[in-house]
Amino acid sequence: SQTIHQWPATLVQPVGSPLSLECTVEGTSNPNLYWYRQAAGRGLQLLFYSVGIGQISSEVPQNLSASRPQDRQFILSSKKLLLSDSGFYLCAWSLGGTAPYEQYFGPGTRLTVT
Amino acid sequence: AQRVTQPEKLLSVFKGAPVELKCNYSYSGSPELFWYVQYSRQRLQLLLRHISRESIKGFTADLNKGETSFHLKKPFAQEEDSAMYYCALAPNTDKLIFGTGTRLQVFP
Numbered sequence: 043s044q045t046i047h048q049w050p051a052t053l054v055q056p057v058g059s060p061l062s063l064e065c066t067v068e069g070t071s072n073p074n075l076y077w078y079r080q081a082a083g084r085g086l087q088l089l090f091y092s093v094g095i096g097q098i099s100s101e102v103p104q105n106l107s108a109s110r111p112q113d114r115q116f117i118l119s120s121k122k123l124l125l126s127d128s129g130f131y132l133c134a135w136s137l138g139g140t141a142p143y144e145q146y147f148g149p150g151t152r153l154t155v156t
Numbered sequence: 157a158q159r160v161t162q163p164e165k166l167l168s169v170f171k172g173a174p175v176e177l178k179c180n181y182s183y184s185g186s187p188e189l190f191w192y193v194q195y196s197r198q199r200l201q202l203l204l205r206h207i208s209r210e211s212i213k214g215f216t217a218d219l220n221k222g223e224t225s226f227h228l229k230k231p232f233a234q235e236e237d238s239a240m241y242y243c244a245l246a247p248n249t250d251k252l253i254f255g256t257g258t259r260l261q262v263f264p
Binding site: 074076078083084085086087088091093099101132134138144145146147148149150 | 165256
């Protein structure tokens with residue numbers, strides 16, 4: 043069966059520090075991968091998605107970037123965190139092709155920028 | 157512009173009362189619409205999709221193209237229905253656009 047992992051579960055970082063959040067999927071090949079930010083009052087905001095290695099689509103211009111160095115690995119990064127980067131970050135995957143609509147979510151990472 | 161609107165941040169009902177969670181969308185083509193749910197301390201998961209025309213946990217949702225709505229309904233709410241509900245639109249096969257979510261509280 044397929045599983046999705048995210049780490050760390052929680053993170054407290056000072057303003058201006060770098061960020062690296064990792065997401066990995068097991069039990070499937072060539073998944074679509076997604077990064078979301080979940081914020082109170084703003085719902086679930088799609089940040090980046092990837093349909094293959096090295097293919098990244100950015101949905102919201104901001105202080106963050108994403109990379110997909112391996113088929114089932116998706117990384118969310120920042121060179122210098124801002125206070126506004128605080129939030130709950132979710133990674134998700136789906137099957138590509140003609141039936142990609144069901145997305146499977148990870149447990150999330152709670153990021154607090156101080 | 158492609159958009160999903162959930163006008164209610166919070167909906168509170170008593171057990172046994174009917175529930176309707178509102179969702180309106182903006183999309184020029186034929187929409188693919190979904191409801192996702194997040195129970196306390198659980199992961200966000202798919203509840204139902206309009207193309208399946210299914211009833212999951214007593215919930216149904218009907219696509220109304222004239223009103224551009226996809227409201228989620230249940231005739232008799234249960235306490236275990238308390239959760240965060242998100243409506244989502246698939247503008248293409250690669251991604252979903254989520255609404256801001258509605259928190260449903262069902263009181264005993």
